[in-house]
Amino acid sequence: MEQLAGALVTVVIGVLGCAAYFFGSNFLLDAAFPSRGRDPLTAARNMRRANAIRPWLFLGPALLVLGIYLVYPVFESLRLSLHDRSGRNFVGLSNYVWMANNPGFRESMFNNMLWLLFVPALSTFLGLVIAALTDRIWWGNIAKSLIFMPMAISFVGASVIWKFIYDYRAAGSEQIGILNAIVVYFGGEPQAWITIPFWNNFFLMIILVWIQTGFAMVILSAALRGIPDETIEAAVIDGANGFQIFFKIMIPQIWGTIAVVWTTITILVLKVFDIVLAMTNGQWNTQVLANLMFDWMFRGGGDFGRGAAIAMVIMVLVIPIMVWNIRRASAEMEGR
Amino acid sequence: MTALQLKNIKKSYGTVDVIHGVDLDIQEGEFVVFVGPSGCGKSTLLRMIAGLEEISGGTLSIGGQVVNDIPPSKRGIAMVFQSYALYPHMTVYDNMAFGMRIAKESKEEIDRRVRAAADILQLTQYLDRLPKALSGGQRQRVAIGRAICRDPKVFLFDEPLSNLDAALRVATRIEIAKLHESMPDTTMIYVTHDQVEAMTLADRIVVLSAGRIEQVGSPMELYHHPANLFVAQFIGSPAMNILPARVEKAGAETIVTLTGGRQAFLDIATDASQQGKPAKFGVRPEDLTVAQGEDYLFEGQVALSEALGEVTLYYIEGLVEGEPIVVKVPGNQPVRRGESVRFTADRSKLHLFDAEGLSYRR
Numbered sequence: 001m002e003q004l005a006g007a008l009v010t011v012v013i014g015v016l017g018c019a020a021y022f023f024g025s026n027f028l029l030d031a032a033f034p035s036r037g038r039d040p041l042t043a044a045r046n047m048r049r050a051n052a053i054r055p056w057l058f059l060g061p062a063l064l065v066l067g068i069y070l071v072y073p074v075f076e077s078l079r080l081s082l083h084d085r086s087g088r089n090f091v092g093l094s095n096y097v098w099m100a101n102n103p104g105f106r107e108s109m110f111n112n113m114l115w116l117l118f119v120p121a122l123s124t125f126l127g128l129v130i131a132a133l134t135d136r137i138w139w140g141n142i143a144k145s146l147i148f149m150p151m152a153i154s155f156v157g158a159s160v161i162w163k164f165i166y167d168y169r170a171a172g173s174e175q176i177g178i179l180n181a182i183v184v185y186f187g188g189e190p191q192a193w194i195t196i197p198f199w200n201n202f203f204l205m206i207i208l209v210w211i212q213t214g215f216a217m218v219i220l221s222a223a224l225r226g227i228p229d230e231t232i233e234a235a236v237i238d239g240a241n242g243f244q245i246f247f248k249i250m251i252p253q254i255w256g257t258i259a260v261v262w263t264t265i266t267i268l269v270l271k272v273f274d275i276v277l278a279m280t281n282g283q284w285n286t287q288v289l290a291n292l293m294f295d296w297m298f299r300g301g302g303d304f305g306r307g308a309a310i311a312m313v314i315m316v317l318v319i320p321i322m323v324w325n326i327r328r329a330s331a332e333m334e335g336r
Numbered sequence: 337m338t339a340l341q342l343k344n345i346k347k348s349y350g351t352v353d354v355i356h357g358v359d360l361d362i363q364e365g366e367f368v369v370f371v372g373p374s375g376c377g378k379s380t381l382l383r384m385i386a387g388l389e390e391i392s393g394g395t396l397s398i399g400g401q402v403v404n405d406i407p408p409s410k411r412g413i414a415m416v417f418q419s420y421a422l423y424p425h426m427t428v429y430d431n432m433a434f435g436m437r438i439a440k441e442s443k444e445e446i447d448r449r450v451r452a453a454a455d456i457l458q459l460t461q462y463l464d465r466l467p468k469a470l471s472g473g474q475r476q477r478v479a480i481g482r483a484i485c486r487d488p489k490v491f492l493f494d495e496p497l498s499n500l501d502a503a504l505r506v507a508t509r510i511e512i513a514k515l516h517e518s519m520p521d522t523t524m525i526y527v528t529h530d531q532v533e534a535m536t537l538a539d540r541i542v543v544l545s546a547g548r549i550e551q552v553g554s555p556m557e558l559y560h561h562p563a564n565l566f567v568a569q570f571i572g573s574p575a576m577n578i579l580p581a582r583v584e585k586a587g588a589e590t591i592v593t594l595t596g597g598r599q600a601f602l603d604i605a606t607d608a609s610q611q612g613k614p615a616k617f618g619v620r621p622e623d624l625t626v627a628q629g630e631d632y633l634f635e636g637q638v639a640l641s642e643a644l645g646e647v648t649l650y651y652i653e654g655l656v657e658g659e660p661i662v663v664k665v666p667g668n669q670p671v672r673r674g675e676s677v678r679f680t681a682d683r684s685k686l687h688l689f690d691a692e693g694l695s696y697r698r
Contacts, residue, residue: 237415
């Protein structure tokens with residue numbers, strides 16, 4: 001109750017503070033460069049100056065916050081990755097050398113690549129198929145809402161839900177996990193799914209696919225609706241069947257959007273952390289880069305150097321896809 | 337030979353009837369234009385022929401075969417859309433080849449037909465381009481080329497010139513006319529709301545209104561002998577002037593009294609039962625001339641005159657409630673606003689309609 005009240009007060013202060021900042025700063029600006037009651041020449045000059053400054057008043061807070069929380073950490077991470085665990089003594093590239101020879105890092109790299117191949121591909125594919133199918137049925141919108149809903153669940157929340165699905169009870173006792181319940185119903189042995197090396201990676205990935213399919217579906221559904229009907233009718237007259245129309249006429253026309261969805265999910269996958277932390281914490285060969293970084297930085301004594309080095313790797317992996325994604329997205333925008 | 341036959345074709349969406357039973361025979365090699373105001377069902381009718389809309393009632397035969405339940409690609413038709421409907425991700429060549437590739441034609445045959453079509457439409461140098469690198473007129477030519485490649489029995493055009501600017505529209509219209517001349521066995525059905533396109537292209541025009549055929553006939557037949565008020569006012573620009581009238585003397589030649597009190601003599605036979613009945617008197621703006629002397633049809637004040645160079649239009653207000661009488665005289669004959677002018681017309685060019693709007697045939 002106390003926390004709730006605290007949160008409420010914070011929100012109110014925050015909103016009022018923002019409003020006060022914008023009103024106050026604009027008031028001061030207008031007071032500094034008054035345009036009313038002056039001779040026309042001064043008024044015009046003051047107005048011009050005020051208008052040159054005003055955008056920065058609005059942008060200022062955002063730029064400041066971005067600087068503190070995004071730009072500064074990049075440089076600080078780079079610095080830390082070249083220092084020892086305390087962050088005080090310069091050690092050159094030795095953190096990176098250690099990383100290259102570390103089996104835990106290699107395992108994480110391998111798993112991340114698995115995630116990278118599997119999750120974006122499956123999410124985009126399912127999203128596309130569902131978007132195309134739900135457009136043709138009367139309960140399509142209900143289906144879409146249900147599929148979109150997991151988007152609203154946090155990764156940790158989703159992991160908790162799926163923990164129940166994969167839950168394991170010893171053979172003979174009542175299975176509360178639906179997967180084991182099904183296996184036992186068909187006469188199989190219950191399994192501790194998330195402890196089966198290699199395959200457990202996929203059991204974890206499914207969670208992210210479950211969340212991200214909704215996102216892919218919504219974006220691709222909009223893109224599919226943007227395809228001019230006439231091109232499809234022309235293809236019908238040309239004799240194309242449903243599959244040919246889908247693959248040869250519709251998909252190529254939304255290829256740009258598919259690429260944006262794919263890369264957006266790819267970036268998300270490279271940063272995947274919460275699901276692994278909540279499900280296995282990297283045990284049973286499910287370690288990924290972000291969780292490894294977290295382990296080194298905040299657990300086991302806190303080695304800021306090694307943690308930062310792993311963070312740099314993640315950043316280097318993300319940047320090219322990010323750049324391509326943004327370019328692609330703005331090109332799409334112009335095309336409209 | 338009949339290329340296409342529509343028998344009592346109907347279309348309804350749920351309980352709303354859009355097409356109320358259309359009967360039409362189209363001969364092989366004929367150029368037929370469907371024309372009518374927006375919402376009259378002309379595009380729907382074309383799309384039913386194409387197979388893009390289901391036929392709710394009646395039978396449609398192409399080449400003697402009932403095609404109601406045959407998919408579009410098997411009907412022997414090709415369609416040119418208003419928005420071109422080119423596949424944006426394919427080159428001009430691939431756009432034209434797509435249908436044949438689906439039909440699994442041989443590479444040589446595809447190449448031969450695409451190049452032949454490109455040659456006819458002067459598209460050879462653009463074959464490698466994407467549609468977005470072409471102008472509107474070129475895109476429409478590609479769309480026509482794609483239709484030619486299908487080698488159809490019936491060409492369907494759905495307002496193909498509406499997205500082009502005025503100059504290109506005329507040029508493309510002439511190209512379509514030439515195309516039809518070069519393929520005398522191919523039937524063409526063309527939908528438009530532009531009566532100039534209809535008049536210039538058509539062998540026969542089908543005038544549609546509210547899902548019904550108003551009249552079918554050659555352009556000149558429609559112009560000189562409209563079957564009813566709707567056709568009379570739809571064909572011709574500016575539209576035919578209609579004045580309320582009363583039949584003064586029925587017989588082999590008819591005398592009517594117009595609003596304004598003047599009498600008109602028409603070479604139109606009317607039944608004696610029409611004596612004294614109200615009627616509608618019609619005269620085209622271009623048939624009216626300025627009257628010299630006492631022999632005139634009506635007199636009115638010019639509310640506005642528009643000089644277009646080749647012709648001058650006078651708008652006469654006050655004779656008919658709400659609508660001005662329009663007069664089209666050749667050349668530049670300016671008249672001062674408010675000036676009272678008398679007009680007459682050759683008695684062979686006058687039209688008469690009964691109270692229901694049906695035409696008394698000459």
